[in-house]
Amino acid sequence: xxGKFNRSSNRFLNTNSFYQVANIAVAIIMTDSFVFSLFExxxxxxxxxxxxxxxxxxGYGDFYPKTIVGKFAAAILMFLGIGLIGYLTSTITNYxxxxxxxxxxxxxxxxxxxIESLERKIDLLVNKIETLEGNNRKNK
Numbered sequence: 001x002x003g004k005f006n007r008s009s010n011r012f013l014n015t016n017s018f019y020q021v022a023n024i025a026v027a028i029i030m031t032d033s034f035v036f037s038l039f040e041x042x043x044x045x046x047x048x049x050x051x052x053x054x055x056x057x058x059g060y061g062d063f064y065p066k067t068i069v070g071k072f073a074a075a076i077l078m079f080l081g082i083g084l085i086g087y088l089t090s091t092i093t094n095y096x097x098x099x100x101x102x103x104x105x106x107x108x109x110x111x112x113x114x115i116e117s118l119e120r121k122i123d124l125l126v127n128k129i130e131t132l133e134g135n136n137r138k139n140k
Contacts, residue, residue, distance in 0.1 A: 015098070016091045025084055029055055032073045039069040055081040
């Protein structure tokens with residue numbers, strides 16, 4: 001069960017290079033948190049909380065930028081959040097679309113294999129019928 005989950009999660013993380021994008025997003029969030037904590041004079045933990053709230057576009061308002069640098073950091077995270085939501089939506093869509101396409105392709109290949117098997121059986125039956133007809137003509 002965990003093996004299947006692990007394969008599925010790995011396939012999801014590799015869809016649209018989502019894993020790399022998520023790593024870059026985390027790096028930007030951490031960098032912005034550090035800058036925000038320095039210029040807004042709040043703890044790094046509070047700055048990380050603010051960055052996550054801003055990136056996810058929740059915006060509780062418990063922390064907000066007062067300095068120009070803080071506002072610039074907020075703008076970066078706002079655009080990052082909007083982009084990440086779109087990217088996540090695209091990745092989820094591609095993941096399930098590719099999964100469905102793979103299943104359809106597998107079903108098509110299975111159908112082709114069955115058709116080819118039936119064609120071979122028909123050819124054998126036709127050959128047997130022709131042989132029997134030939135034997136029948138000889139016996140007359």
